[in-house]
Amino acid sequence: MASSKIPLVTLFLVVSAFYLQIIEAETEQHASLKLNSRILQESIITQINENPKSGWKAAMNPRFSNFTVGQFKRLLGVKPTPKKELEITPIVTHPKSLKLPSEFDARTAWSQCSSIGRILDQGHCGSCWAFGAVESLSDRFCIHYSMNISLSVNDLLACCGFLCGSGCDGGYPLSAWRYFIHHGVVTEECDPYFDDIGCSHPGCEPAYPTPKCVRKCVDGNQLWRESKHYSVNAYRINSDPHDIMAEIYQNGPVEVAFTVYEDFAHYKSGVYKHITGDVMGGHAVKLIGWGTSDDGENYWLLANQWNRSWGDDGYFMIRRGTNECGIEDDVVAGLPSTKDLVREVADVDANVDADASF
Template sequence: MVSRLIKNLIVFAAILACCSKAAKSMQGLNEDDDDVMEKRHEDWMARYGRVYADETEKAKRFSIFKENVKAIESFNQAGDRPYTLGINEFADLTNDEFVSTKNGYKRPVSPRNPWRSMPFRYENVTDIPSAVDWRKEGAVTPVKNQGVCGCCWAFSAVAAVEGIVKISGGELVSLSEQELVDCDKGGGDLGCHGGRMDDAFKYIIKHNGLTTESGYPYGGQDLGRCNLTTASFRAAKIAGYEDVPMNSEAALLQAAAHQPVSVAIDARGLQLQFYAGGVFTERCGTELNHGVTVVGYGTGERGIKYWLLKNSWGEKWGEDGYFRLQRDIDAKEGRCGIALDPSYPTL
């Protein structure tokens, strides 16, 4: 009996020793993983010039970075989507932090009436090309970066104006978003605190045009005053603007076949924060919060139709600053609500 008890104790001790060894081994692996991740974070900081105020802030940002990297790599390893994610300059931000600084479109207090009769010059157009890319026609300026100012609405409107001026026989000139941020304060636009593309068009019409980017450069913040001297030179003018009939990707296609179009989308979610390329097919809502510009359309991987969108998050995001959003879906509002509030300037 004693011999059996001793034997059982020896076996039990051996099991404990094995478990302890395995636990230490696993702990070592985790420590190695953290060491690797810390090295990746340091490399990422160097690449994007990120500097933190103190070690506490650095530890907080490292924790967010680590979780984001795990989510990105898990998504890509699954390989079940026609788009991929990447570890970009926003990798140390939570999605809430990202959305609060990178968007800025404000829906009107009174939503657009889908049955209201509005002028739409392209409604009878039937000859629609299967693909359009206004970049190839020289009607799109290089991708810009709004920084941490919530003025996407200004970048979207400016891109649409730059496009129609070029298409109509003028020069492609980079126009000033900062003029809109500083000077367009009479309507619903609030500089870095948000606005709408339609209100930007109204400002440009009322003030007989918009000045150049070089003449009134972008500062990434509300400067607090409108520089009337700088803004006095009018580089481009528009006569009006029109809203595309809402809830109709077909109508949006008619317009985009003829000129770049300002649109608003729901840009929440990690998938858009870290979008790296491909056709974005993710389910998203219709809480419009970000203004971008349709600068083309086509058919991509796996035969998926897409909208080609110019964004204002810099060239290092997405496909050199652009992204492709799934087109022609069953939902009338389109992917991410793209068909809810499109509009374009007219000459």
């Protein structure tokens, strides 16, 4: 007569599978609760502000007053660059003999360039990868060719397609600079950013789809092709702080990507370093300078694109020289091109000559 007893091994496997299902369900429930909880927490603010070693101040930034963790994470749109892409990209270094100032701010170094001090708002879209690139290239056109222009994030976001990533669901900063070489980017006047509402209205929903690529200027008098501005190249900057500083000092602001933690959403002033909270994602911004705080902390100065109601009037400082949150690992840029600009540059030169004659 066959035994009806279940082998111990089988029984163990059944019980284990049952408990694993319970654990997985609880983990998913916890993750769901986490995503739906508020990103701004009084407990995080207290932990930062009561820690004398934090070096920075936290606050309830109005920009994220109604944001959940899930909504905040959507804004962090930097995807890790594929290894093969990194391997084929030139890495720029600068001579150690180059003397650099102890502090530098691109806004004052090139005060004639209004774009450098502009704080934008990426709104509901994970387009930080596009903002950091377009803003830096705009600044470099002014620095190198005396052209005060504002280039279009929308062109890059909508028209680069899968080569740059997934639009509002994130992209690759390096690919953005490659797009500038081959396709150029039109002006903001030609193709304005699709989400100009930001998140100030009640019940703001951040899940916006990527805008469609239209390739037509909103002003019928402007031609898309003639509005394009190009980059000569796309490169990475060596992660040594001296190389990054020299690049900014000689060529203008650069795009940087770094890891964002929960506490960063609460940044108000001072030199940021990660103190508490989980990883939220990767974010790209524009690096415009450096210096040393009154407390002796070396810092990088950066412009964010979360409007002026976040941080220090839209800007923030982060610890320099220790690769805080990977800030020195992923620095990219390119030089502006004169392609299609012969007439515009000639006009600028004519104006300069006219000014000089007085």
